[in-house]
Amino acid sequence: MGDEIRRNMALFPIGIVMKLTDLSARQIRYYEQHELIVPARTSGNQRLFSFNDVERLLEIKSLIEKGVNIAGIKQVMNPVTRESEEATVVSELSEVKRRELSETQLHRMLKQQLLEKRPGKASMIQGQLSHFYTKK
DNA sequence: TTTCTAACA
DNA sequence: TGTTAGTA
Numbered sequence: 001m002g003d004e005i006r007r008n009m010a011l012f013p014i015g016i017v018m019k020l021t022d023l024s025a026r027q028i029r030y031y032e033q034h035e036l037i038v039p040a041r042t043s044g045n046q047r048l049f050s051f052n053d054v055e056r057l058l059e060i061k062s063l064i065e066k067g068v069n070i071a072g073i074k075q076v077m078n079p080v081t082r083e084s085e086e087a088t089v090v091s092e093l094s095e096v097k098r099r100e101l102s103e104t105q106l107h108r109m110l111k112q113q114l115l116e117k118r119p120g121k122a123s124m125i126q127g128q129l130s131h132f133y134t135k136k
Numbered sequence: 137t138t139t140c141t142a143a144c145a
Numbered sequence: 146t147g148t149t150a151g152t153a
Contacts, residue, residue, distance in 0.1 A: 045141095
């Protein structure tokens with residue numbers, strides 16, 4: 001169960017996540033306000049995202065593109081619980097780790113794990129639920 | 137330079 | 146959501 005920790009390690013600042021997800025900083029922060037994601041924070045109050053955070057953002061992005069609003073996404077996605085706690089626990093360690101890795105190394109790590117570890121999580125219920133929570 | 141919060145032409 | 150202001 002060590003892979004669980006790796007995926008919840010808070011590693012990247014918002015700038016990297018923006019490029020990785022093609023979401024604006026405004027959107028990322030907005031989704032956080034609605035508790036769709038709960039990234040860790042550095043001692044300087046800067047957000048640090050984990051692989052799970054990025055995956056959740058991609059999932060959110062996908063649903064938004066399908067016309068699902070925040071309320072709908074909240075009901076479709078599992079609420080943030082233990083994941084955020086674990087991310088917080090390792091935030092300090094991660095902050096140090098992050099400085100040991102170059103930006104390009106981080107990009108590699110993410111792309112790899114994101115591409116290989118992606119067994120279609122989309123289920124049928126999402127499409128059906130979107131019918132009720134879609135906002136024209 | 138990058139990120140943060142708050143606010144609004 | 147975009148964007149800007151004033152910081153840290």
